[in-house]
Amino acid sequence: MLYLKRKIDDYLIAWKEEADHKPLIVKGPRQVGKTESILRFAKAAYESVVVINFVEEPKYRLITEDGYKPSEIIKNISRMDPSKRFIPGKTLIFFDELQAHPDIATALKFFKIDGRFDVICSGSLLGINYKQIESNSVGYKTDYTLFSLDFEEFLWAKGYSESIAEELLNHLINQKPFNLIEMETYS
Structure with a gap:
C-alpha cells in the first residue's frame, strides 16, 4: 500500500x-x-x-x-x-x-x-x-x-527531495520568480 x-x-x-x-x-x-x-x-x-x-x-x-x-x-x-x-x-x-x-x-x-x-x-x-x-x-x-497535504508534503508525494521542496518554498516565501527551467520542470 x-x-x-x-x-x-x-x-x-x-x-x-x-x-x-x-x-x-x-x-x-x-x-x-x-x-x-x-x-x-x-x-x-x-x-x-x-x-x-x-x-x-x-x-x-x-x-x-x-x-x-x-x-x-x-x-x-x-x-x-x-x-x-x-x-x-x-x-x-x-x-x-x-x-x-x-x-x-x-x-x-x-x-x-x-x-x-x-x-x-x-x-x-x-x-x-x-x-x-x-x-x-x-x-x-x-x-x-x-x-x-500542505505544499511541502505535496512535493514529497510527487517525489521531490527535501532540498528541492525547500528551494521551491523559498521561491514562494521570498517572492522570487522561477527561471525557465524551473517553470518547465514544475509545471
Whole structure:
C-alpha cells in the first residue's frame, strides 16, 4: 500500500521520545490520514498496538462503565477481546473515532498518572464535542491537528527531495520568480 510521507510522522516519533509525554489527541477533518499515520507509526514503534475504534465497534463504548482507571478499562477491553495484549511500557492504546465516545477523554488523566501505556486518540469533527473532551482531560493531554497535504508534503508525494521542496518554498516565501527551467520542470 502506498503511504505518503507526512509531517506528523516526525511529530509522532518526537512525541514518543519525550521522557514524560502525555496522551496525544490527533484531530482534524475526515479522510486526511490521521488513522493511517498513527497506525503506521504504532506498528513500527510498539510491540503491541491495541486499536479501539468507537465507530466501527460501538460495543467498546462500554469500556468506561466501571470507571476511568486504566485497570478497569483494560479489564473491560480484555473481556470483549481476549486477544488484545497489554504489555507495560511496550503497548500503544489507540482510541480511534474519539468523537463517537468523547467520554474516554476523562481516562487520559488516569492513563498519564498510571504511566504503563502510551495512548493516542484520533477523531474527526471534534469541534462539536471538544469542549467536553477539553474539560475532561485538561493538563493531561497533548493536541495535534492534521490537515490535508500542505505544499511541502505535496512535493514529497510527487517525489521531490527535501532540498528541492525547500528551494521551491523559498521561491514562494521570498517572492522570487522561477527561471525557465524551473517553470518547465514544475509545471
